[in-house]
Amino acid sequence: MEITAFVEPLVIFLILIVNAIVGIWQESNAEKALEALKEIQSEHAAVVRDGKKISSLPAKELVPGDIVELRVGDKVPADMRVVSLVSSTLRVEQGSLTGESEAVSKTVKPVAEHTDIQGKKCMVFAGTTVVNGNCMCLVTGTGMNTEIGKVHSQIHEAAQHEEDTPLKKKLNELLGEVQ
Known part of the structure; x- marks a missing residue:
């Protein structure tokens, strides 16, 4: 052989x-x-639900329609629309989602529905961090129905x-x- x-x-x-x-x-x-x-996901949130303030609700219990108060240093627990600014400005570090190197200014002004993530100035996204300002937000998506959830699924x-x-x-x- x-x-x-x-x-x-x-x-x-x-x-x-x-x-x-x-x-x-x-x-x-x-x-x-x-x-x-x-690890990016937030653990707790200050929520107004049915007119009652809940100072520390586990983020996994958030549902669309909840009103969440965000302050400097908070991790954003869900995708949310900014409904009112408590401070004069709101800046969010969303590099973990979009790759942007600088914090992004947010506003209450609505944008077109099919705008890309970077253009959604009235939205804050799960997993990002508030670096300046305070605001009240309306939860629009939780869990896998968030932008970071879509990335996770992909x-x-x-x-x-x-x-x-x-x-x-x-x-x-x-x-x-x-x-």
Whole structure:
């Protein structure tokens, strides 16, 4: 038996091992990204619900229609529309969502419905942080129905939807020929 008889199976075996390592690495990165997104979320909020003020409601209990008071340093617990400014200005750090390097000024003036995230000056988004000012906001989306929830879903979907890479396609062809 010649040594070349072992070369092809050995190469296939090594390629399969490399492929498995790459797959595990990609899955690990996707899981880390999902965990990082979970850490962005706020834990509590000052809420006015049915005319009653609740000073510390768990953020996961917020529902669309709740009125939330945001102050400097607060993490925004849900996607919300700014309904009134308590201070003269409101600035929000939303780089975790949009990649913007500077805090963005917010206002109560409505914008067109299909405006991109950066153009929604009357909205604050879950996972962002108030860096200047106080305001009252109306909850419009919670959980997976927020902009950060959509990002979370897309990352999760991308991790689940594994398309064959060119390497995998060639391996499958090669394995088909060997069998």
